[in-house]
Amino acid sequence: MNQTSASSSFPGPRGPVDHDIRDQIVAAANEHFSQYGYAKTTVSDLAKAIGFSKAYIYKFFDSKQAIGEAICANCLAQIVAAVEQAINEENLTPTERFRRLVKTVIATGVDLFFNDRKLYDIAAFAAGENWPSAQRYDAQIKRFITEILREGREAGEFERKTPLDETVESIHLALRPFVNPLLLQHNLDFIEVAPTLTSNLILRSLMP
Amino acid sequence: MNQTSASSSFPGPRGPVDHDIRDQIVAAANEHFSQYGYAKTTVSDLAKAIGFSKAYIYKFFDSKQAIGEAICANCLAQIVAAVEQAINEENLTPTERFRRLVKTVIATGVDLFFNDRKLYDIAAFAAGENWPSAQRYDAQIKRFITEILREGREAGEFERKTPLDETVESIHLALRPFVNPLLLQHNLDFIEVAPTLTSNLILRSLMP
Numbered sequence: 001m002n003q004t005s006a007s008s009s010f011p012g013p014r015g016p017v018d019h020d021i022r023d024q025i026v027a028a029a030n031e032h033f034s035q036y037g038y039a040k041t042t043v044s045d046l047a048k049a050i051g052f053s054k055a056y057i058y059k060f061f062d063s064k065q066a067i068g069e070a071i072c073a074n075c076l077a078q079i080v081a082a083v084e085q086a087i088n089e090e091n092l093t094p095t096e097r098f099r100r101l102v103k104t105v106i107a108t109g110v111d112l113f114f115n116d117r118k119l120y121d122i123a124a125f126a127a128g129e130n131w132p133s134a135q136r137y138d139a140q141i142k143r144f145i146t147e148i149l150r151e152g153r154e155a156g157e158f159e160r161k162t163p164l165d166e167t168v169e170s171i172h173l174a175l176r177p178f179v180n181p182l183l184l185q186h187n188l189d190f191i192e193v194a195p196t197l198t199s200n201l202i203l204r205s206l207m208p
Numbered sequence: 209m210n211q212t213s214a215s216s217s218f219p220g221p222r223g224p225v226d227h228d229i230r231d232q233i234v235a236a237a238n239e240h241f242s243q244y245g246y247a248k249t250t251v252s253d254l255a256k257a258i259g260f261s262k263a264y265i266y267k268f269f270d271s272k273q274a275i276g277e278a279i280c281a282n283c284l285a286q287i288v289a290a291v292e293q294a295i296n297e298e299n300l301t302p303t304e305r306f307r308r309l310v311k312t313v314i315a316t317g318v319d320l321f322f323n324d325r326k327l328y329d330i331a332a333f334a335a336g337e338n339w340p341s342a343q344r345y346d347a348q349i350k351r352f353i354t355e356i357l358r359e360g361r362e363a364g365e366f367e368r369k370t371p372l373d374e375t376v377e378s379i380h381l382a383l384r385p386f387v388n389p390l391l392l393q394h395n396l397d398f399i400e401v402a403p404t405l406t407s408n409l410i411l412r413s414l415m416p
Contacts, residue, residue, distance in 0.1 A: 166408070169401070173398060173405055177385050183385065200370075204413035
């Protein structure tokens with residue numbers, strides 16, 4: 001169903017009607033879940049609210065989870081986009097990029113938590129159940145960490161003795177309380193101090 | 209009623225009868241919560257199960273939470289005792305003691321989680337609500353970290369540039385996913401790799 005991206009450039013025409021309808025369902029579900037929560041909403045509720053039949057929705061999505069997945073993917077993509085923007089500014093040292101990664105992942109997650117609580121709850125649920133969107137998000141964060149480490153090692157800013165894989169895994173583990181939406185909500189008492197304390201500890205561990 | 213095992217751990221005279229009755233209530237509540245869970249049990253249920261009147265229980269404990277607190281304190285004391293034993297063996301270097309701290313805190317917490325799930329749930333609840341018992345537990349773990357760091361700094365094994373307070377706080381934060389019962393349950397996928405990865409990262413950060 002996802003053939004539009006091949007046939008049209010982004011700001012141009014939207015492509016087949018199917019794609020539009022999928023987006024409409026996701027947008028309406030997003031709104032509905034934001035108001036009533038993910039857990040409490042059934043596909044029937046959603047169908048009524050959107051004005052489509054339940055059967056029609058099932059033509060596009062296998063289950064409520066599939067709709068939740070689409071929303072969650074959007075939501076986690078926001079965090080990834082914010083991190084990407086923060087770390088890819090020009091003229092940053094690997095150390096600075098790493099600090100920005102930590103700071104942005106925490107700030108964006110917290111922002112989502114406080115300003116879009118119901119969506120946040122879907123993301124936390126997805127993280128708890130290890131949905132594919134949550135797995136992709138984790139993989140993306142690991143890719144950012146790997147890039148920064150590679151660059152820092154090449155520049156002689158970070159130590160090179162520890163196998164890169166191990167360093168990436170251990171840093172990802174150390175950041176998990178803030179990267180993972182499910183854990184972040186239990187770490188809100190630490191969000192003031194955590195970016196600095198955690199970045200400093202990790203950066204000390206990276207010293208050549 | 210598990211009175212014997214409770215009293216045998218405190219050698220010497222037990223003191224007033226009141227103290228015994230408190231212990232009896234705690235032991236019975238422990239048993240009752242283990243079977244039926246903390247959240248679902250009322251003080252009335254507990255009174256019936258123990259064979260005391262509700263009013264009599266309230267003579268000793270202000271609330272269900274006060275009983276839960278006593279149980280939780282016992283439960284967290286088990287983790288502290290296990291850590292204390294593990295790190296205080298003779299002839300350990302500060303590095304070895306630190307590894308043992310991490311390993312033992314994770315292993316004991318996980319053991320509790322799998323073998324005494326209902327008690328674990330009280331501990332997790334206590335951690336979430338930041339009960340005094342959970343605060344004391346956190347403080348105790350921080351004391352262990354501080355001792356090991358001091359010793360390692362004096363021995364020249366750990367770096368001395370970073371203020372000790374900052375190092376303690378950042379290590380405690382890095383260990384929180386495993387020290388804190390509420391977070392540990394969300395990190396069970398990582399308990400195989402976490403002790404080594406996390407210890408290694410922290411020990412690298414401590415290198416002089």
